[in-house]
Amino acid sequence: MWRRYGDVAFAAVFAIxxxxxxxxxxxxxxxxxxxxxxxxxxxxxxxxxxGAVGSAAAALILVTTYVLSYQHVSAQHERVRxxxxxxxxxxxxxxxxxxxxxxxGTLEPEGVQALLALRETLRGSESSRIAEILxxxxxxxxxxxxxxxxxxxxxxxAIVALSNxxxxxxxxxxxxxxxDSNQLICVASARGAARxxxxxxxxxxxxxxxxxxxxxxxxxxxxxxxxxxxxxLAEDAATSLIAVLLLHDRPRAPTVRAAIDxxxxxxxxxxxxxxxPFLSHPDDEVRAAALRAVSRLGFLPESSHGVVxxxxxxxxxxxxxxxxxxxxxxxxxxxxxxxxxxxxxxSWWVRRAAADALVSLGPAGxxxxxxxxxxxxxxxxxxxxxxxxxxxMPNLVRAVVG
Amino acid sequence: xxxLESLLTAFEVFAIVYFAVLSLLYSGFAxxxxxxxxxxxxxxxxxxxxxxxxxxxxxxxxVIVPAFNEEGSIVAAVQSFITLHYPKxxxxxxxxxxxxxxxxxxxxxxxxxxxxxxxARTLPTQPVTRVMRSLREPGLxxxxxxxxxxxxxxxxxxxxxxxxxxxxxxxxxxxxxxxILRATRNFVKDDTVIAVGGTVRPxxxxxxxxxxxxxxxxxxxxxxxxxxxxYARAFFLGRAGWSRMxxxxxxxxxxxxxxxxxxxxVGGLWTKTLGEDMELVMRLHxxxxxxxxxxxIVFSPDPICWTEVPSDLPSLxxxxxxxxxxxxxxxxxxxxxxxxxxxxxxxxxxxxxxWLFEGLGPIIEVLGFVSLLVSAALGVLDLNVFWLxxxxxxxxxxxxxxxxxxxxxxxxxxxxxxxxxxxxxAASLVxxxxxHQLVALERFFATFQSGRRRRQWGAMPRTGIPPxxxxxxxxxxxxxxx
Numbered sequence: 001m002w003r004r005y006g007d008v009a010f011a012a013v014f015a016i017x018x019x020x021x022x023x024x025x026x027x028x029x030x031x032x033x034x035x036x037x038x039x040x041x042x043x044x045x046x047x048x049x050x051g052a053v054g055s056a057a058a059a060l061i062l063v064t065t066y067v068l069s070y071q072h073v074s075a076q077h078e079r080v081r082x083x084x085x086x087x088x089x090x091x092x093x094x095x096x097x098x099x100x101x102x103x104x105g106t107l108e109p110e111g112v113q114a115l116l117a118l119r120e121t122l123r124g125s126e127s128s129r130i131a132e133i134l135x136x137x138x139x140x141x142x143x144x145x146x147x148x149x150x151x152x153x154x155x156x157x158a159i160v161a162l163s164n165x166x167x168x169x170x171x172x173x174x175x176x177x178x179x180d181s182n183q184l185i186c187v188a189s190a191r192g193a194a195r196x197x198x199x200x201x202x203x204x205x206x207x208x209x210x211x212x213x214x215x216x217x218x219x220x221x222x223x224x225x226x227x228x229x230x231x232x233l234a235e236d237a238a239t240s241l242i243a244v245l246l247l248h249d250r251p252r253a254p255t256v257r258a259a260i261d262x263x264x265x266x267x268x269x270x271x272x273x274x275x276x277p278f279l280s281h282p283d284d285e286v287r288a289a290a291l292r293a294v295s296r297l298g299f300l301p302e303s304s305h306g307v308v309x310x311x312x313x314x315x316x317x318x319x320x321x322x323x324x325x326x327x328x329x330x331x332x333x334x335x336x337x338x339x340x341x342x343x344x345x346x347s348w349w350v351r352r353a354a355a356d357a358l359v360s361l362g363p364a365g366x367x368x369x370x371x372x373x374x375x376x377x378x379x380x381x382x383x384x385x386x387x388x389x390x391x392x393m394p395n396l397v398r399a400v401v402g
Numbered sequence: 403x404x405x406l407e408s409l410l411t412a413f414e415v416f417a418i419v420y421f422a423v424l425s426l427l428y429s430g431f432a433x434x435x436x437x438x439x440x441x442x443x444x445x446x447x448x449x450x451x452x453x454x455x456x457x458x459x460x461x462x463x464x465v466i467v468p469a470f471n472e473e474g475s476i477v478a479a480v481q482s483f484i485t486l487h488y489p490k491x492x493x494x495x496x497x498x499x500x501x502x503x504x505x506x507x508x509x510x511x512x513x514x515x516x517x518x519x520x521x522a523r524t525l526p527t528q529p530v531t532r533v534m535r536s537l538r539e540p541g542l543x544x545x546x547x548x549x550x551x552x553x554x555x556x557x558x559x560x561x562x563x564x565x566x567x568x569x570x571x572x573x574x575x576x577x578x579x580x581x582i583l584r585a586t587r588n589f590v591k592d593d594t595v596i597a598v599g600g601t602v603r604p605x606x607x608x609x610x611x612x613x614x615x616x617x618x619x620x621x622x623x624x625x626x627x628x629x630x631x632x633y634a635r636a637f638f639l640g641r642a643g644w645s646r647m648x649x650x651x652x653x654x655x656x657x658x659x660x661x662x663x664x665x666x667x668v669g670g671l672w673t674k675t676l677g678e679d680m681e682l683v684m685r686l687h688x689x690x691x692x693x694x695x696x697x698x699i700v701f702s703p704d705p706i707c708w709t710e711v712p713s714d715l716p717s718l719x720x721x722x723x724x725x726x727x728x729x730x731x732x733x734x735x736x737x738x739x740x741x742x743x744x745x746x747x748x749x750x751x752x753x754x755x756x757w758l759f760e761g762l763g764p765i766i767e768v769l770g771f772v773s774l775l776v777s778a779a780l781g782v783l784d785l786n787v788f789w790l791x792x793x794x795x796x797x798x799x800x801x802x803x804x805x806x807x808x809x810x811x812x813x814x815x816x817x818x819x820x821x822x823x824x825x826x827x828a829a830s831l832v833x834x835x836x837x838h839q840l841v842a843l844e845r846f847f848a849t850f851q852s853g854r855r856r857r858q859w860g861a862m863p864r865t866g867i868p869p870x871x872x873x874x875x876x877x878x879x880x881x882x883x884x
Binding site for chain 2: 011014028046052059067072075187191195225229233
């Protein structure tokens, strides 16, 4: 999308241009204000304006020269870079095949980038060999150094590169980055740490890394969306991460919500029992997340039936929506009857969720919807049931015709 | 010195000070905006976007396309929308009582069939006469309704929307394949974000291939070229700067993404203004501030929407008149925000700025120019001072335009040839040698028509976007504009 070089230099050029313009403009304003009160003459104004025009012209020349040069240089630079990248990818593939020896010494930046691209693409032993090459040539150390110090842009680029490399030894650096006061560095590091954690094979190291990452995210009070993303990015290591997040002394509501949503998204049945108590959590969002999770997991112990039934008539609309989805896990006759009632809910979205839940119950649910179309006293319930059945027509036709 | 001369001198001084302050403010915004663009450009990596797509971490979006007599571009636009790179979205086209072949084109291109449908009528709108579903594109819904204006059509689309995020998009626009993905990223990163605006770039002159601009070339008409400079300055510097300061007042009606619950909370779009995009943003700010709910409305330069801009001067002037009338309607409707500390930077800085420099700007500019001419004619003003001041104004505008052009040069998809780059430079000069003054004059008159012509749009002839899914035999695409 963007060229990630030359931008800081451009900002510096513009800063100089602004200064060239601002100083005479401030002076001009001052002169005019003085003139208004009879303290300065027209000749003086003319010379101030002349100075301002000269400065503005200099600023224009400066900025235009930079833009035109940038256009020219960047086009050439990119041509060269693409060629170099291609050559390096070919070379690395030959190295991996064993038809060419590994280069020695420090790698060129394009060589590192080509390796990182291959690391993302290849799997198994070849991917592991790439990780070894990156470490052996000091590329990981170099990236770790760049991630910790220097300009913001350079740091972010290094963190993204480490995130692509997914080298377990870089995990502590990335976790440290989560503590950074700059939000951009913090979020990029959290994502990188999660991706790296997914590649840590030693279970002890994985748990330790997960605990460190969870502590860092809690300390930084990361928002719900980011924590959820980190949990999902951690792949197999998500269980370690979720365990720490849920078992934290006093977890924040966004953290719990993200962890529970992670359980549902990744279908981690191992946490099914842990999610259930959150069905009665005082925070609405957490409760909704727990309802979503049990619905996705398809697990609702008998002891929690009452909680879900109560949630179906909760005052908060979105709780009723998620409760409708979870109600399909209740014993069948109960589910059919309760969901039919919800088809007459005051919120259109709850009605729709109840209809969808009935559809998900298969033939029994569809039959119930059919009965509602003819028998339900509420017109809105009849309408939504009819709509849900109509929406199913293409699926039914596909099921019959193939 | 006569009273007239004294008055003229005082007004000139005021006008010059006004210009100086405005120039300083513009430069400040431009710098903040440039910094914001630099940071934004580094925030979202390709890996991050790939992860979002692969791992299901996203919020589904309803793309709402209001259309009125858009038979020329509607098929291509819808094709571009349904091929967006996003895992879960629907496209809802709302034909707002079109009298041309808009519906016929859609029915033919997407095999639409009418279906009875139940939906939430949360927002009051003109009656929806039929809802159609595509047999080819499962995510496409087309609704036809009685004419009620763009805002009314968007409200009808919101009623039909199923997903938590809504993205109203003009039907003469094309979206970058990743536009929705990049914009929705902001909602995932920060729970308090309720709306995100993207960059709008002129499509004129571009070669379209498979529903996306493949190559950017300068259009042949200067009116179009000048707008390329204007749009770059407005989006890359202006809006980015306001957003960075937490005081963004406008999300372009051409493309923006909103949390549906937030829009419903404020009662949808107001149908009685020509600037419904700005009005909605102002109302969202107001409502969330009133309820003391944490909220952010942000501009993100990454998601890019391409629009066909007016290719002749009369259409352009009508458009600018409409925008200015909309601006005044909105400022007047929300006058309680002016210098109101309850709205923080918005009330104390952004709204006053819009009153003083955007709303009243054309009046001061036109009167200032006239008074300079009169003073020069009467001999009150030194002619050298007059010419120097004009030169200074032109140079300052050119610097800002070149900075915006510089930001554009950092985009991977940019005007690539040196000749186009030189034309951009020339456009930034030409803009201030008559064009800018002409637009200011139109806005000057529009100020006094705000009350009378509040809902008049005026026609805008368009070249139209060709059907995008059928590349031409030579596979060279189709060039927009003449």
